[in-house]
Amino acid sequence: MRLHGSNTIGKELALAVCEDFLKHEGATSVQRKPREKENETDIEANLPNESGEPLTFEVQAHGTKTAFEDMAAGKCDIGMASRQITSDEAQKCALAGLGDMFSSACESVLGLDGIAVFVNRSNPINELTKKQIADIFSGGITDWSQVGGRPGPNSLVLGPRPLSAQASRYENSAKLSDEVAADPNGIGFAGMAFVRGSKPLAISDAGTRPLLPTPFTVATGDYPLSRRLLLYVPADPKNKWSRKFIEFALSSLGGGSKLTPTGFFARMSIESARSKLEVFSWWTSGGEAAALDALFNTYQKQYPGTGILNATIAGGAGFAARPALHARLTAGNPPDTWQSHPGWELLDQYVEPNYCEPITDLYQSEGWDKVLPKALVDMITRDGKTYAVLTGVHRGNVLWYNKKLLAKNGIKIGNKMTFGEFFAACDKLKAAGMPALGVGDSGIWASAHLFENTLLGVIGPQGWTDLFSGKMKWDDPKVKQAMQYFAKMQDYLNPDHAALTWDQAVKELMEGKVGFTSMGDWADGEFIKAHMKEKEDFGWVSYPGTDGSFIIVADGFTLAKGAPHKAATVAWLKSIGSKEGQEAFNPLKGSIPARTDVDKSKFDGYHRWSMTEFAKDRLLPSCVHGEAAPAAFQTALNNALRSFIVDKNVENFANGLVQASEKTDQETIGRLDFIGQKIRMEKPEIPQSAPSQFVKEVSGAGKLSLCFHFRPGVIQLDDKALRDLDSLVELLANPTYHQRRLLVFGFSDNAGDAGRNLALSKDRAKAVAEQLQMRGITPSLVNGYGKDLPVAPNNNEDGREQNRRVEVWLR
Ligand code: GAL
Numbered sequence: 098m099r100l101h102g103s104n105t106i107g108k109e110l111a112l113a114v115c116e117d118f119l120k121h122e123g124a125t126s127v128q129r130k131p132r133e134k135e136n137e138t139d140i141e142a143n144l145p146n147e148s149g150e151p152l153t154f155e156v157q158a159h160g161t162k163t164a165f166e167d168m169a170a171g172k173c174d175i176g177m178a179s180r181q182i183t184s185d186e187a188q189k190c191a192l193a194g195l196g197d198m199f200s201s202a203c204e205s206v207l208g209l210d211g212i213a214v215f216v217n218r219s220n221p222i223n224e225l226t227k228k229q230i231a232d233i234f235s236g237g238i239t240d241w242s243q244v245g246g247r248p249g250p251n252s253l254v255l256g257p258r259p260l261s262a263q264a265s266r267y268e269n270s271a272k273l274s275d276e277v278a279a280d281p282n283g284i285g286f287a288g289m290a291f292v293r294g295s296k297p298l299a300i301s302d303a304g305t306r307p308l309l310p311t312p313f314t315v316a317t318g319d320y321p322l323s324r325r326l327l328l329y330v331p332a333d334p335k336n337k338w339s340r341k342f343i344e345f346a347l348s349s350l351g352g353g354s355k356l357t358p359t360g361f362f363a364r365m366s367i368e369s370a371r372s373k374l375e376v377f378s379w380w381t382s383g384g385e386a387a388a389l390d391a392l393f394n395t396y397q398k399q400y401p402g403t404g405i406l407n408a409t410i411a412g413g414a415g416f417a418a419r420p421a422l423h424a425r426l427t428a429g430n431p432p433d434t435w436q437s438h439p440g441w442e443l444l445d446q447y448v449e450p451n452y453c454e455p456i457t458d459l460y461q462s463e464g465w466d467k468v469l470p471k472a473l474v475d476m477i478t479r480d481g482k483t484y485a486v487l488t489g490v491h492r493g494n495v496l497w498y499n500k501k502l503l504a505k506n507g508i509k510i511g512n513k514m515t516f517g518e519f520f521a522a523c524d525k526l527k528a529a530g531m532p533a534l535g536v537g538d539s540g541i542w543a544s545a546h547l548f549e550n551t552l553l554g555v556i557g558p559q560g561w562t563d564l565f566s567g568k569m570k571w572d573d574p575k576v577k578q579a580m581q582y583f584a585k586m587q588d589y590l591n592p593d594h595a596a597l598t599w600d601q602a603v604k605e606l607m608e609g610k611v612g613f614t615s616m617g618d619w620a621d622g623e624f625i626k627a628h629m630k631e632k633e634d635f636g637w638v639s640y641p642g643t644d645g646s647f648i649i650v651a652d653g654f655t656l657a658k659g660a661p662h663k664a665a666t667v668a669w670l671k672s673i674g675s676k677e678g679q680e681a682f683n684p685l686k687g688s689i690p691a692r693t694d695v696d697k698s699k700f701d702g703y704h705r706w707s708m709t710e711f712a713k714d715r716l717l718p719s720c721v722h723g724e725a726a727p728a729a730f731q732t733a734l735n736n737a738l739r740s741f742i743v744d745k746n747v748e749n750f751a752n753g754l755v756q757a758s759e760k761t762d763q764e765t766i767g768r769l770d771f772i773g774q775k776i777r778m779e780k781p782e783i784p785q786s787a788p789s790q791f792v793k794e795v796s797g798a799g800k801l802s803l804c805f806h807f808r809p810g811v812i813q814l815d816d817k818a819l820r821d822l823d824s825l826v827e828l829l830a831n832p833t834y835h836q837r838r839l840l841v842f843g844f845s846d847n848a849g850d851a852g853r854n855l856a857l858s859k860d861r862a863k864a865v866a867e868q869l870q871m872r873g874i875t876p877s878l879v880n881g882y883g884k885d886l887p888v889a890p891n892n893n894e895d896g897r898e899q900n901r902r903v904e905v906w907l908r
Contacts, residue, residue: 115156376408437654533589537601545721
């Protein structure tokens with residue numbers, strides 16, 4: 098069954114309804130499978146009465162226009178629309194023999210939706226009239242000061258009808274909202290379910306009271322920007338599920354004629370999607386999705402009645418998911434729990450900026466401290482606090498091969514392999530006219546993964562430790578040797594490698610198109626999913642030269658600070674760490690359980706091999722998967738590798754990495770604790786008496802050690818303050834801080850009138866913000882708290898001077 102059209106409906110609501118429908122029809126398993134292309138998802142289900150083939154519901158959310166185009170072209174069975182069909186569109190459908198689209202047989206109102214207009218949270222504007230909105234989006238109003246805001250051009254994110262040339266259109270409403278949340282001057286509009294980290298405005302129309310979009314104001318029709326959400330089917334649908342599905346959708350959302358004209362219920366359903374535990378990951382390949390599903394099933398069995406929002410973003414190794422996650426975290430809109438690698442990725446990107454809640458207690462209460470290897474727990478622990486629970490441990494350094502193909506070409510693989518043996522095998526396959534080595538590096542990380550394995554194969558485990566601790570340099574002759582090997586391998590690659598994903602490369606191996614592929618053992622998940630037989634259809638060996646070493650690529654899940662569903666998240670984490678969870682997930686994923694007390698009979702030969710290796714090998718962190726080095730170096734490696742694949746210039750590659758590692762070292766120091774900088778980051782205790790608004794505003798932020806002081810009654814910055822400002826600007830010029838939000842707070846002493854002091858404190862903060870803005874830095878928040886929160890006694894001039902200050906915080 099194919100549903101095409103509106104992004105507002107198709108992004109989440111339709112997916113949730115499809116899943117509920119299939120379960121209602123008695124499906125034994127329901128799996129959500131995002132496609133490579135954004136906004137396209139398949140829901141696959143096994144229905145007991147069906148032919149054994151899984152039933153697929155295809156949801157494509159590329160906009161309402163496509164609903165009618167695709168219906169007329171016979172490309173979909175149900176059209177999803179966030180506006181009524183136009184006469185033109187209806188005529189085309191009629192000509193295609195679909196009947197009268199305006200008739201009740203074809204058109205159903207699913208609900209009402211409010212179009213939210215939203216701005217950045219730091220924008221002081223709270224309300225606009227419909228006319229102002231029209232003027233902004235058509236380009237008539239281009240500066241916020243024209244609608245009473247602070248000066249600055251409004252960067253338009255999306256606009257209606259005569260759209261300003263400055264505006265950009267987004268198919269993905271969530272992305273649009275996240276961009277506004279990150280752009281202090283941004284404004285956009287989308288369905289009200291997509292407000293996320295930005296700030297919705299109250300809207301008024303010709304003298305009416307400004308109203309925010311809420312289920313209530315939309316349901317009553319009072320909110321001026323309400324619209325209907327509709328479903329369309331041909332009068333005589335070809336697909337047998339169409340009518341049944343629509344009936345279900347309308348009844349489960351309380352829709353149908355009962356609903357018209359108020360569609361409160363459809364909104365409620367989106368709200369209920371929000372009331373589910375949101376699990377964020379990049380597990381979308383066949384094996385990954387099956388394993389994730391097993392984890393979900395275990396969780397729902399252990400905690401019946403719990404709902405899950407499976408928030409996946411496709412792209413191996415998380416190359417697309419991590420930036421999206423980052424945008425959400427900086428916008429203060431975290432998923433409840435997200436996938437993270439241990440080491441640098443978890444501790445530096447998520448724990449350090451305070452996005453994670455420690456879960457140390459669970460290690461005692463669940464007894465994990467007794468069944469998890471210390472080496473693993475150390476990788477997710479900082480200052481005695483543990484921040485994740487691991488689903489399992491992948492081995493990165495594996496070479497997979499097509500057993501039958503190699504046998505056919507007279508290639509035998511022993512228990513280990515040297516580079517000499519590997520290249521000899523490659524030559525044989527090349528001579529037989531086929532590419533020896535399959536890579537799918539449409540995400541460059543897959544090539545980086547091959548390079549990482551080659552590097553370990555040459556420099557060995559001690560070299561690995563020396564390299565990532567700075568003792569060995571990236572231009573060491575051994576490192577260059579590895580680079581040469583990697584360059585040589587390019588001559589044996591599948592010609593379509595740059596167009597493939599990692600799992601498509603594994604598929605080429607299964608199909609006998611290539612002999613080898615070097616990939617972490619999530620590849621085993623693909624073999625299992627495809628029912629390939631180990632040691633018959635495929636085999637494996639430690640990547641050449643790496644026998645005795647185990648590159649750990651572990652996956653963990655976190656607890657978000659401020660998780661919208663904290664209790665459910667804690668239950669989810671408990672479930673992951675439970676024996677059942679680990680035994681359900683890992684056999685399908687290719688990883689070995691992090692727990693050591695699992696029932697080994699539940700695991701196949703590959704897993705048992707990996708468990709034995711894990712117990713005896715040197716365990717090493719992966720750089721490509723975020724554990725051994727900061728993200729900045731990971732990115733530098735990917736970029737350098739892109740050039741190296743083209744020019745094969747070893748000197749350039751080595752020098753580039755030397756520079757990147759030196760630069761990363763400096764940035765790392767700055768980022769971690771600001772050592773050696775004039776300015777440090779502090780985490781002061783917030784006093785009990787602090788205004789709740791202030792507590793909210795600084796949550797998750799750190800205070801910079803510099804402070805701007807002012808003479809009594811004055812808002813101008815003196816010379817010292819201007820010098821300090823320059824140091825601050827210098828610090829913030831470091832790219833490490835570009836993604837952070839800058840918060841500026843003014844304070845006063847307690848001398849004189851409280852109201853005046855409050856105004857003075859706000860003006861002082863504004864003065865600092867203006868100076869920063871003149872230097873190209875725009876704070877996300879500027880506020881003043883008058884005489885509140887004194888840092889010194891107000892009974893002497895010294896103390897009063899300390900209290901007349903502006904503080905700068907970073908989140
Ligand atoms: C790794 C992750 C694995 C696997 C792989 C490919 O980074 O740890 O679980 O999903 O990416 O997507």
